[in-house]
Amino acid sequence: IGSGLCVFSKHPIQEFTQHVYTLNGYPYMVHHGDWFCGKAVGLLVLHLSGLVLNVYVTHLHAEYNRQKDIYLTHRVAQAWELAQFIHHTSKKADVVLLCGDLNLHPKDLGCRLLKEWTGLHDAYLETRDFKGSEEGCTMVPENCYVNQRELEPFPFGIRIDYVLYKAVSGFYISCKTLRTTTGHDPHSGSPLSDHEALMATLCVRHSPPQHPPSPTHGPEGSQLISVLKEAWRELDLGVAQARWWATFASYVIGLGLLLLAFLCALAAGGGVREVAILLWTPSVGLLLGAGAVYLFHMQEAKGLSGARAELQHVLGRAREAQDSGPESRPALLLGQQEGDGTEE
């Protein structure tokens, strides 16, 4: 029970803090356990040869069923919260690094939202020297701890663990090498985890690298607007669903109160008294359970509405920037250069 985040650093950690995600699954999904862990994003500030390096480490809500993913909205909300946390805490960093199990495939909404809003680059897509599992997958069928049935639609496995990075303020960063383990421990044959480990060597320079990365990942206004819209719609659906559950729970509370009153009358009247008393426990349980569900989904709706409001604001600003001409666009879209004209 814990966020499951851990960092070992060769360089002294100058500062650290943690942000626990507002939404993280449902407490009544006890068998999934994510809610109890309190998933979070950790931030470490390191100073490396005069560079300020912000390292983020995180683990987003697991995906238990891709076909019918009840946690999709929460994962999108977490991806947004993560992106906003990075956006607001990295404004003075020279290099930003995010490592973690995002539980998101590369084309998933949460992953695109994160990359578009923060401007982070994916080490696997950028590097010219990759060795490891097929297609960079970090959950592979060769791993004996992996549920093979879940991976059936993906013969090579899935890529859900990432090393993402960017450099700002005149620096350039590139991924020299990227390695993954391949489902087996090199020594004993049994792997150390159900996920494959990632190892990246990154290079930060004052001048552009000799082999510049393909320009396909530069932020574009229309791309950002489209992913923001998509995320807004997803969160909006989530708000409606959370409110539906809260309303449903309030009806159950009403019914439970009626049932309790009826049972009291029965117990006082005699006759089926024992039955009435026996039904007392499940009725009280129903009432308390429905009360908890009501409260929880009201809080969920509040959390999702908050994220939706932030998205809507950013969307509005992005549209304004697009309308007011291309020269004002890049500053907003990279989302990191506000109030400082000296960068990039």
Place this chain on the structure above:
Amino acid sequence: IGSGLCVFSKHPIQEFTQHVYTLNGYPYMVHHGDWFCGKAVGLLVLHLSGLVLNVYVTHLHAEYNRQKDIYLTHRVAQAWELAQFIHHTSKKADVVLLCGDLNLHPKDLGCRLLKEWTGLHDAYLETRDFKGSEEGCTMVPENCYVNQRELEPFPFGIRIDYVLYKAVSGFYISCKTLRTTTGHDPHSGSPLSDHEALMATLCVRHSPPQHPPSPTHGPEGSQLISVLKEAWRELDLGVAQARWWATFASYVIGLGLLLLAFLCALAAGGGVREVAILLWTPSVGLLLGAGAVYLFHMQEAKGLSGARAELQHVLGRAREAQDSGPESRPALLLGQQEGDGTEE
């Protein structure tokens, strides 16, 4: 039900986000209600004539009983979380402004911690033009919504709402005027809230103000270390207490299980069957309640441990800075200038 935060801005809001506090009272203190609100800190980024202004707005956990304050640890943890949030999100701001109901008296641990770690100045202490209630109090006995008994030890009232500010990167900020309401609405005679409103006029300049503020509030290494230590001890006590409650709840869970087994045996045996069935409901309730209390206090202990670990790290760094001589001190102690030698 909500964080209760609201900002109206004459200037366009460039960005905004919200951070919900990890700890915020106890869900079983239903009559206090703080837990259900989800107290938070909001951040707005404004651009004013070329300045980047980070405006923070917050409301910390209420203090219901100053003599026996069961929420003291949570309020200290919230003050630390607030200070860390400001510290990490304001690194590129020119001016930082924090307004809110901190539910902390000026000399309270949380208030000192917040001011020492962020370097924020208190408008009431800095201004030379104050008009309003006695001693700047924002909860005054003249206000008809205020519980008079709570204010008995404080004849003028208490000052728990603040306007705090600082300027960085070569700017100077001063508080020109500060006003409070005085317990009465100027028109109808009945006040608009149980707290008095604050209104400040702040002045940001490129050069120092003509009447520089008294130098009593400049950060000093030993002062920071002493308040960090005090906060560490408070959080440490809180962790121990949260663990004690979790342990107590686990014993109650064990007892509840035994009781349930005993009642099952009684009910099966006949004789006092009806009594056994009647006691079934409170036993199940006891078990579920104790389970919830166990989980909640485990999470509380985790949250407090996290804050304590951050404090310990900052304390270690502050001591290192103090040991390594005065020239390296200001950069750490102001807590805002890392990695940039051009500021101040």
